[in-house]
Amino acid sequence: MPYIPHTPDDVQAMLAAIGAERIEDLFDEIPEHLKAGRLDALPEGLSEMEVTALMARRASQDAGALCFLGAGAYEHHIPAAVWEIATRGEFYTAYTPYQAEASQGTLQTIYEFQTLMARLTGMDVSNASVYDGASGLSEAVLMALRANRKSKSGRVLMPQAVNPRYRQAVQDICVNQGVELVSVSLDRDSGTTLPAALSAHEGEDYAALVIAQPNFFGCLEDVHALTDWAHARGMLVIAVVNPTALALLTPPGEWGTEGADIVVGEGQPLGVPLSSGGPYFGFMCCKQKHVRQMPGRIIGRTVDLEGRPGFTLTLQAREQHIRRSKATSNICTNQGLAMTAATIYMSLLGPEGLENVAAHCHANTRDLVAALTALDGVSEAFTAPTFHEAVLRLPRPAAEVLPALAARGIIGGYDLGRDDPALADCVLVCATETRTAEDISAYAAALAAVLAEEAA
Amino acid sequence: MPYIPHTPDDVQAMLAAIGAERIEDLFDEIPEHLKAGRLDALPEGLSEMEVTALMARRASQDAGALCFLGAGAYEHHIPAAVWEIATRGEFYTAYTPYQAEASQGTLQTIYEFQTLMARLTGMDVSNASVYDGASGLSEAVLMALRANRKSKSGRVLMPQAVNPRYRQAVQDICVNQGVELVSVSLDRDSGTTLPAALSAHEGEDYAALVIAQPNFFGCLEDVHALTDWAHARGMLVIAVVNPTALALLTPPGEWGTEGADIVVGEGQPLGVPLSSGGPYFGFMCCKQKHVRQMPGRIIGRTVDLEGRPGFTLTLQAREQHIRRSKATSNICTNQGLAMTAATIYMSLLGPEGLENVAAHCHANTRDLVAALTALDGVSEAFTAPTFHEAVLRLPRPAAEVLPALAARGIIGGYDLGRDDPALADCVLVCATETRTAEDISAYAAALAAVLAEEAA
Amino acid sequence: MSTPDTRDDLLIFERSHAGRRAMAQAPKALPAERLAAIPDSLRRRARPALPEVSELQVVRHYTNLSSKNFAIDKQFYPLGSCTMKYNPRGANRAAMLPGFLGRHPLAPESHSQGYLACLYELQEFLKEVTGMKGVSLTPMAGAQGEFAGVAMIRAYHEARNDQGRTEILIPEAAHGTNPATAVMCGYTVREVPVNRDGDVDLEALKAACGPQTAGLMMTNPSTCGVFERQIDAIAKTVHEAGGLLYYDGANLNAILGKVRPGDMGFDVIHMNLHKTFATPHGGGGPGAGPVGVSERLKPFLPTPIVGRDGDRYRWLDRNDLPQSIGQLSAFMGNAGVLLRAYFYARVLGREGMIRVGEYSTLAANYLLKRLEAVGCTAAYPERRASHEFLLTFAKEAKTLGVSAMDIAKRLLDYNQHAPTTYFPLLVPECFLIEPTETETKEALDAFVDAMAAILAEAKNDPELLKGAPWSQPVRRLDDVKAARELDLVWRE
Amino acid sequence: MSTPDTRDDLLIFERSHAGRRAMAQAPKALPAERLAAIPDSLRRRARPALPEVSELQVVRHYTNLSSKNFAIDKQFYPLGSCTMKYNPRGANRAAMLPGFLGRHPLAPESHSQGYLACLYELQEFLKEVTGMKGVSLTPMAGAQGEFAGVAMIRAYHEARNDQGRTEILIPEAAHGTNPATAVMCGYTVREVPVNRDGDVDLEALKAACGPQTAGLMMTNPSTCGVFERQIDAIAKTVHEAGGLLYYDGANLNAILGKVRPGDMGFDVIHMNLHKTFATPHGGGGPGAGPVGVSERLKPFLPTPIVGRDGDRYRWLDRNDLPQSIGQLSAFMGNAGVLLRAYFYARVLGREGMIRVGEYSTLAANYLLKRLEAVGCTAAYPERRASHEFLLTFAKEAKTLGVSAMDIAKRLLDYNQHAPTTYFPLLVPECFLIEPTETETKEALDAFVDAMAAILAEAKNDPELLKGAPWSQPVRRLDDVKAARELDLVWRE
Numbered sequence A, B: 001m002p003y004i005p006h007t008p009d010d011v012q013a014m015l016a017a018i019g020a021e022r023i024e025d026l027f028d029e030i031p032e033h034l035k036a037g038r039l040d041a042l043p044e045g046l047s048e049m050e051v052t053a054l055m056a057r058r059a060s061q062d063a064g065a066l067c068f069l070g071a072g073a074y075e076h077h078i079p080a081a082v083w084e085i086a087t088r089g090e091f092y093t094a095y096t097p098y099q100a101e102a103s104q105g106t107l108q109t110i111y112e113f114q115t116l117m118a119r120l121t122g123m124d125v126s127n128a129s130v131y132d133g134a135s136g137l138s139e140a141v142l143m144a145l146r147a148n149r150k151s152k153s154g155r156v157l158m159p160q161a162v163n164p165r166y167r168q169a170v171q172d173i174c175v176n177q178g179v180e181l182v183s184v185s186l187d188r189d190s191g192t193t194l195p196a197a198l199s200a201h202e203g204e205d206y207a208a209l210v211i212a213q214p215n216f217f218g219c220l221e222d223v224h225a226l227t228d229w230a231h232a233r234g235m236l237v238i239a240v241v242n243p244t245a246l247a248l249l250t251p252p253g254e255w256g257t258e259g260a261d262i263v264v265g266e267g268q269p270l271g272v273p274l275s276s277g278g279p280y281f282g283f284m285c286c287k288q289k290h291v292r293q294m295p296g297r298i299i300g301r302t303v304d305l306e307g308r309p310g311f312t313l314t315l316q317a318r319e320q321h322i323r324r325s326k327a328t329s330n331i332c333t334n335q336g337l338a339m340t341a342a343t344i345y346m347s348l349l350g351p352e353g354l355e356n357v358a359a360h361c362h363a364n365t366r367d368l369v370a371a372l373t374a375l376d377g378v379s380e381a382f383t384a385p386t387f388h389e390a391v392l393r394l395p396r397p398a399a400e401v402l403p404a405l406a407a408r409g410i411i412g413g414y415d416l417g418r419d420d421p422a423l424a425d426c427v428l429v430c431a432t433e434t435r436t437a438e439d440i441s442a443y444a445a446a447l448a449a450v451l452a453e454e455a456a
Numbered sequence C, D: 001m002s003t004p005d006t007r008d009d010l011l012i013f014e015r016s017h018a019g020r021r022a023m024a025q026a027p028k029a030l031p032a033e034r035l036a037a038i039p040d041s042l043r044r045r046a047r048p049a050l051p052e053v054s055e056l057q058v059v060r061h062y063t064n065l066s067s068k069n070f071a072i073d074k075q076f077y078p079l080g081s082c083t084m085k086y087n088p089r090g091a092n093r094a095a096m097l098p099g100f101l102g103r104h105p106l107a108p109e110s111h112s113q114g115y116l117a118c119l120y121e122l123q124e125f126l127k128e129v130t131g132m133k134g135v136s137l138t139p140m141a142g143a144q145g146e147f148a149g150v151a152m153i154r155a156y157h158e159a160r161n162d163q164g165r166t167e168i169l170i171p172e173a174a175h176g177t178n179p180a181t182a183v184m185c186g187y188t189v190r191e192v193p194v195n196r197d198g199d200v201d202l203e204a205l206k207a208a209c210g211p212q213t214a215g216l217m218m219t220n221p222s223t224c225g226v227f228e229r230q231i232d233a234i235a236k237t238v239h240e241a242g243g244l245l246y247y248d249g250a251n252l253n254a255i256l257g258k259v260r261p262g263d264m265g266f267d268v269i270h271m272n273l274h275k276t277f278a279t280p281h282g283g284g285g286p287g288a289g290p291v292g293v294s295e296r297l298k299p300f301l302p303t304p305i306v307g308r309d310g311d312r313y314r315w316l317d318r319n320d321l322p323q324s325i326g327q328l329s330a331f332m333g334n335a336g337v338l339l340r341a342y343f344y345a346r347v348l349g350r351e352g353m354i355r356v357g358e359y360s361t362l363a364a365n366y367l368l369k370r371l372e373a374v375g376c377t378a379a380y381p382e383r384r385a386s387h388e389f390l391l392t393f394a395k396e397a398k399t400l401g402v403s404a405m406d407i408a409k410r411l412l413d414y415n416q417h418a419p420t421t422y423f424p425l426l427v428p429e430c431f432l433i434e435p436t437e438t439e440t441k442e443a444l445d446a447f448v449d450a451m452a453a454i455l456a457e458a459k460n461d462p463e464l465l466k467g468a469p470w471s472q473p474v475r476r477l478d479d480v481k482a483a484r485e486l487d488l489v490w491r492e
C-alpha cells in the first residue's frame, strides 16, 4: 500500500480499539447499493521508479525547441536558490497559516511579499496572491464595482489591447454577476489605446477603465493620459502590468496625477517556471482606502503576549471562511508557493538586478525584431514603443509559417490570427534575457528558410 | 563581485577599523616580486544564467544512450526523497561535526549509517566512510597489516578476480609502504577463485586474503571455503562486497566459520547517482577487536551533562588531527554527503525493498544474458553463478563491437580486453532493476544488427 | 537566564544595505542607449526599493524563516477537511523535470504530446474514481472548481430556458467557499439546517426546495465528519424540484474507492487534488480543483480539455465546446499540480486508491475512540467517523474556562499541529480532526497522549493553556491589534 | 515548567515496525525460482535488519534530524582553515543536471565530450590560478591530494635514482594530514619549529635540511594565520638540499589572485576545492583535492587526466603517462564536486578570483582588529592576518578558569558556530578564525558582539560558559565516556 504505513498488526489493534471487526464495518453507514465497484478503468499501481521513468520520457518528448513565445508567460532565468529553498519541506508541505504561532515562516514571507509588490507597483497594499493574472483581473473588476460606489452601471471599459485570454476569462467569470465589459478599440497603427478611442465612451457611466502596460501586443500605452481621463470621469483605474517591466516603467501608483487604484498582473515572470501555464500567481495591489474591498488573504504585523513583533492573517472579515456569502471572493487556497518563490526571486535580483533583466529583455527583443525585419517581406506591425514583445507582419499567414518553424525546432511566437482574423499574418514575438545572439540568428535563419520554401 | 557582499562603504569602514588605506596594504607582508600578475588565461566571469546554460548544453550532449555498464558503478533507482533531503542546507552546507552539540543531525545520521552497514555486512562496527571502494580496499589492506601482528611479510593475497581498477589503486596507494600484493589466479572456466589456485600459496606468510563477492566478473565465489582456508593459515580475510548483493547473499560476517575480519566496498549502489564516478563513498566495517586499527571517522553514542543521549566523534586517537604521523590513515574529509544519502536510501528501501531490488537486478541480468546468448556466436564465458553482471563471449573483438553499439545508442558493457588480452572478445554486461524488458530487447536487436553488419 | 536571546527576526528589508547585490544573478548593465526607444515619460524615476542583499543573505534568511513553520514533513498535522497527508517527493521530482518546467503553455501540440498524454490519462482516472462522465482539469483550486460547477448548473438551467431558479441550497455545516461561490455565480443562498446527528434536516430541505431551486451544494461525508446517510432522499428531493446536486469534493479522501459521487446522484463535483491526491499545500497554495460532471452537464465544462484523435492528443476549446462556461484562467490550470497528482494516481493505481478511503477512515475512527477514552467529547458520539471527526470542548470551556483555541495553542507546545478549530460553526468550541491514512499508529497515539496531558493541565493549571504556546518563535499573537492597526507593508 | 519536553530523539531503528515499508520504493517481489541460480549456501539466511518504516517517517525523521545542525545556510561558521564560504546553489543545480548525474564513469569518450570539456577547462583554470604547469583532478580530498603530491616527490627522486632521501620536513603548525601523509608515502617526519612571529624558524630549517631531505610540506599562509615572509629563503634552503617543496593548499583562499604557489617556488601543491572553490562540505565531505605540479613533476601526475586532440577531449591514462604514480580511486575522482568547482570558477572568472583573496583578507583583518578592541588577545599581534587569524585565551584560562572550549560552546548559544579550537597545537587555548569573503560586515559585527558579551560573562558568571551550550538539542557531551564505553552501533 503505497504511502500507507499500517501493517496487519496495526490494523487489528486499531480495529480492536474501535470495536469493529473489519475495516469494511466502518462504512456501515453507507447505503449498500451505493458502494463502488472495482474501478476497473484504473491501471495497476506502479513504483516510483516506473512512474518516474514514464514521466521523464514524456517530459523529454516535449523538450528541445527554441522558444520565442511570450503572450502572457515568459521564460526568465530563475536562480537555483529560489526553488531549492521554496521546495524545502517547511514551505512546501505546510498548510495555510491558520496557526500563526507555528507558521511565522510562511507569514513573514507573505508580509515581505506584500511589501515587495507594493514597492514594485508603487501602491499602498498588496494581498497574498490570487490564482493567476487573468482570474486576478476578474477579481479586480469585481472589486472595482464594489469600490466605486458612485457608478451604478456595472460596466467596465476593457480595451482590445488587453490580452484576449484575460478578456475572455474576465467575461466568463464575471458574467453571472451582471458585469458588462465594454470594449475600447485598438489603434491599428500604433498598436495602442488612443484617447480618441476612449472619447467614443464619453459621458457614460463606467465603474472602471482597465489599462494594460505593456499591452498584449508588447506596446507601451500612454498610461498617464489614460489614467487621468478615467479619473476625471469618476472611474477607477485597474492597471494590468508585467512585473519585470515595472523595473523600468512608471509604476502604476504614479500613473497620471493620482495613480492607478487597483493593480493586478501575472506574477510568473518573478521566478516561476513556464511549466505549461501553472502554478503561477496573480498579484493584486491597491490604494489603502480600498483594502477592505480586496479579495484574498492579507497578512498583518502585530505583537505577541510579550510585545514581540509577529505576523498573522488579518482582515479576515473579507474572506469566505468568516463572511461566507458576503465575502469579497470565494478564493481560499491561493498560489502560496509560487508567491514564496517570487519573494526569494525579488530578494535575489534586487533593484539593479531586476532592472538589468528588464533591460536585457527589451534589448534582445529589439535585436530580434531587427534580425527578422531584415528579411524580405517581414515588418514590424505597430509604431508604438515596445517592452519585450513586438508584433511582426509576415508575407504569409502565421498559421502556415509557425508550424514550419516548429518543424525546424523554433517555436516562433503567437499567431495573432487566433484572436483576430485581421491579424492573420501577424506574430507576437518575445526574446527575454535568456535568448542569446545565437538564438536570435537561429530564428532568423529558420524564418528565412521557411519563407524561401514557401515562396518556391 | 559574485558572492562578495561588501560595498565600497563597507570596505572603507573596515579599512578604517584596521587602520589601512587600501586593501592592497593588507598584503604588505608578501614580498613584492612574488605578487601575481593578471591571470590572463582565466576567462571573464559569467552570470549564473550563462554558466547554467553552458553546463546544461554539455550535460545533454552526453545523455541519451541506454547503458549496460556496471564494472563497479551501478545505475539504480534513487527515491526522490534521498537527495531532496540530503541537499537540504542543514546537511549540505555543514562542516565535519567538530562541535558535536551543534551537529547532532549529522552525528546521529552517521551513527545510524554505522548501524545499517554493520547489519548489512554482519559485522560489529563501521566507520563513517572513506573515499571510495578502491581506496577503501587500500585502507583495508594497510589495516590488515597493522591488525595481523603475527604476519611479518607485508604480503597480501589479491585474486585476479578482484576489480582490476581496485587492484591497481591498492598497488599505487600501498606501494610506498612496502606492501606486496601477490596475485591469485582466476579459474578460466568457472570465472572464480578456486582452492586449487590458493594452494599454490600454501605455507607462505600473508597478512590477509582479499575476497570479492560477487567478483569482478559478476561471478559468485565460494566465500566460505576461501575464508576458512585463510583463517586456518593465520591470515585475515578482507571482503570486498557489493552492498545491493548483500540483501541476497551471505553477509561477510557469516562467511566460513568465523566470518570476514574487514569488509569494504563501494557504497554507490545505495542511493548515489552514477555521476561520472563520484562523489561515491567507500564503506568499511570490521570486527570489534580491530576497531582501533580502523581508519576514518567513527561516531559514538554518549550522554550530555544532563544524562540525555547524544552523539560525538570518538576514538579520535586513531586520526591524523590527534595522532599525526602515527595515525591509522591521513584521511580527513570523507564522503559524508553520499553516506547521508545512503542512510536515507537504506531506510526507505528497508529489508524487503533492498532484497527485491537485488532480486530484480539478478533476474534482469539473467534475462539479458538469455537474450544475447540467443544470438549466433554469443555465449556466456563462465560457468559460475552470477549476481547482476555476467561475461559474454562475442564472435568478434569487444573493441570493435562496443563502438558500433555505442553509435546505435547502446553502451553495451565493459571491454574486458582492456585489462586482459585473453579476454579481448569478452564483454562484462549488467542490467539492474532499472532496465526493462524493452531495454533488453533493444540491446539484443542492436547487437544482432552489429554482428550481422560485421559479418557482411 | 542562561540562554541569550539570539532570535533574529529581521525582515529581508532590514538586511538591505545600499549598493549590495547578488551579483551572479544580475545580467550586466546595458548602455543607456539600448533603452532609448522607451520614452522618458514612461520610465520609472527611481528603482523599486527591493532589498539590496547578497545571495548568502537571501539563502540564509529564507532557510531560517522556513524553520519557523510546522509542516507535514516535520509534524503530525491533523487539520480537519484539509487532508494533510504525505506529499510524495517523487511527485515533486517528476513535475520539476526540466522538460516539464520549460514547456510554454502555448507551445504547439506537436511539442506537447508528452504533457497532454499525462493530462488526458488524469482526466480518465478522475472520471473513474468519481463516477462522473466528463472532467475538466482547469480550475486552480477547490473554490474555482466550485465556481465552475455552479456556473455549469446555471448554464444548464439557462440552456433549457428554465428561468427563475435563483437559489442555491447549502447545509449550514458547509465550507465558506460554498456560499461565496453561489453568490459569485449570481445566486442567492439559502441555508439548510443540520440535525443533531450531523445529517441534513430532510424536512427542512424539502420545505426549502422549490421552483426557485437551482441546486444544492454539499459535501459527503460532510464537514461534521460523518457520512450523510439520507443521500438518496436528498438527491431525490432536489432532483424532483428540478435542481441539480453539487458535490464539494474536499472530503473525497474519505470515500475514495468506496462510494462514488456519480453513483450517489451528484450532477457535478469538484475535487481538491491538493488534498485527496497528495499534492503539497505550499503554505497556502497552489491547489487544483478539477470538475467532473454527469452526461447532461458535459457540454458546459470549462475549457480547455484534452481530447484524443487516434494516438494524437489535442486541446479542446470553445470551438469544440460552444456551450462551455469558458475559461477561468489565462492558460490551463495549475499544470505542475496536475502532474504531481498524475504521479500519485499512477503510483497508487486501482488498489491504492481503494486503500486511501479505507485507511483514512480507519485512522479517524481509531483516533476518535482513543480520544474519547482519555476524556474528549465527540460531537456525534453515535456516529462512525468518516476520515475526520468533530470533538467539542464546550464542557471544558464552561467548567474550566479553557477554550478550544487554548487547547489548540497548547498542542503546538507538544510539537503537534492543531486540528481545525471552530469549524463547522454549528458545533461550539470544536476541533475537526483528520489524521489521514499516511500517519502511523504511533503518531496517532502520540497525539492522544498529548491531548490527555493537556486535558490534565486544563484542570490543574489552566494558565498553561491560556498562555500557550510557550515554545514557538512567538507567543500568542494579538489578532485584534493586527486588524485595528493595519500594518500590511513594511515602511522604514 | 511551561514547555513540555517534546523533543523526539528516536533513532530510525526505534521507529521501525515489523512489516511496514515504503511501498512506492520497492519493486515487486519476484517468484523464488527467479533466484534459483544462486546456490543456497551463498544466500543470506535472514534479511538485514534495516528499519521497516514508511516513506513519510523517513522524510520526517531526516528532515527533523537535519534541523539539529548548524550550517552555512543558517549561521556564520568561522571555522579556521576550513573556508566555510557560501556554497552557490547554482553549482548544485548544474552538477545535478540529469545528463551529468546519469553518466556512467566508464562511458565511451564519444558519449563524454560535454563532461570532459568541463574537466579540461577546470584543469587549465587551476594551472593559471596556482602558477603550476600540470594538474590532475583525481584526488578525492585534500589529504588524498597530499598523498599524490608526496608520492610524486618520491617518484621524482626515485626516477633520478636519488637514494637516501627518507625524510619529509613539516613545520610544527602543520595540519595533521601532512605528517600522516608523509608516513603513508614511506617517509619519516621531522618537525620544524615555528618562531614567535608565526614564521618558520629558518635556522632550525637549515639545520634540519640535508641529503636525507626529500621535501618540505607547508601551507602559506600558514595555519598560524600569517603569511610566511621568508618563503624565498625557505625555498632556496630546501631546493639547495635537493628537496622539493610541497604546498598544502588548504589556505589558498587567502592568496587567490595575489601570489601563486608556483611563483613562490613550490614544486607540487594540492588544492581543497571544497574550501577555495566553494563546494559544500556535506557534514564531512565530499571534497576534491586536485594536485598541481611544476614542469619536472608532470610525468608523475596521477591518472586519469583529460587531454585534448584538436576539438576532441580524451582520457590520458597510464599508457600516456607511463611514470604516473597511478590511480587513487576506482574511477576519476569526485566528478560532482569538480563540476561544482567548475561552475564556481566560471561565475567568478578572472576578476572574481582576484577578489576572493582580497576580500577574505579584508574580512579577517577587520574581524581581528575589532576583536582585539573588545578585549581578545591575538596570538601574533604584530602581524597582518591572512584570511584567518589566531586568538589565544591563555589569559582567561589562567585568571578566570574558562577555557577556549568553554567560550566555543558558549558561542553556540549566541547562534554563532565556534571557530576552530586548539589548532594549531603550538598556541595554547586558541581559536583559529576564518570569516571568508562571503559574510557581510554585519555578520562579522554580530560575532564581535557575541564575543564581547561572552568575555563579560566569563568575568561575571563563568558557570554560564562552563555549562554551555544551553540552547542546543543536547548539553555538553561526555567525550570521555564515548571513548571508554564504545557504543558505535545501535543494538536493540
Ligand SMILES: Cc1ncc(COP(=O)(O)O)c(C=O)c1O
Binding pocket: A331, A332, A333, C081, C082, C141, C142, C143, C144, C175, C177, C178, C219, C223, C248, C250, C251, C272, C287, C288, C289
Ligand atoms: C469543505 C471544503 N470545501 C471547499 C474548500 C475550498 O477548497 P480550496 O481551498 O482548494 O479552494 C475547502 C478547503 O479548505 C474545504 O475544506
Ligand SMILES: Cc1ncc(COP(=O)(O)O)c(C=O)c1O
Binding pocket: B331, B332, B333, D081, D082, D141, D142, D143, D144, D175, D177, D178, D219, D223, D248, D250, D251, D272, D287, D288, D289
Ligand atoms: C591545512 C590543512 N591541510 C590539509 C587538510 C586536509 O584536507 P581534506 O580535509 O580535504 O583532506 C586540511 C583540512 O581541514 C587543512 O586545514
